Amino acid sequence: MRTLHQEILHISNKMQSSIALSKAHILSIRTHGESTYPNECCGLLLGRVTGDVKTLVEVLPVQNAWVSEAEDCWPEQKQLTEKRRYAIAPADMLKAMKEGRDRALEIIGIYHSHNDCPAIPSEFDRAGAWSQYSYIIVSVMQGTPTDLNSWILDSEGNFQAEEILTVAPTEIKK
Numbered sequence: 001m002r003t004l005h006q007e008i009l010h011i012s013n014k015m016q017s018s019i020a021l022s023k024a025h026i027l028s029i030r031t032h033g034e035s036t037y038p039n040e041c042c043g044l045l046l047g048r049v050t051g052d053v054k055t056l057v058e059v060l061p062v063q064n065a066w067v068s069e070a071e072d073c074w075p076e077q078k079q080l081t082e083k084r085r086y087a088i089a090p091a092d093m094l095k096a097m098k099e100g101r102d103r104a105l106e107i108i109g110i111y112h113s114h115n116d117c118p119a120i121p122s123e124f125d126r127a128g129a130w131s132q133y134s135y136i137i138v139s140v141m142q143g144t145p146t147d148l149n150s151w152i153l154d155s156e157g158n159f160q161a162e163e164i165l166t167v168a169p170t171e172i173k174k
């Protein structure tokens, strides 16, 4: 039997969440994916959370640190390259958290690209995901950015598509 707290958590995890962002945000993620092809790009999403809606304020591109991070964290996978994997260096996470704190923003998610693959999370993406974050994936096919989707973990730890609300930049308080 679940406790009341678990029940509330369970119900809230089932609720539809969404992420509000502007066309400029989408463009900067797509452009980043295009520029690093055939390697995966990655970056952090700074914004605010109000109830079930996340609002993206700033896209922070970061270096794909897969090669140096894999050595410590995923030695069995280090033969894979940035063509198939991404990692964000802890120093970049800290820098973003600090920048966010100064502006009353928080890290609301992570984005990365999939090259010549659909914008659907891999098992590796799922295993490393945090339940509070939105995961935006852009598919880059033969160097051209195509689909862009946002994903969020449900209470069973599986990714579900998250609704993307495209809003005018003026609706996003900096």
Ligand SMILES: [Zn+2]
Pocket (backbone or CB within 6 Å): 112, 113, 114, 121, 122, 125
């Ligand atoms: Zn991925």
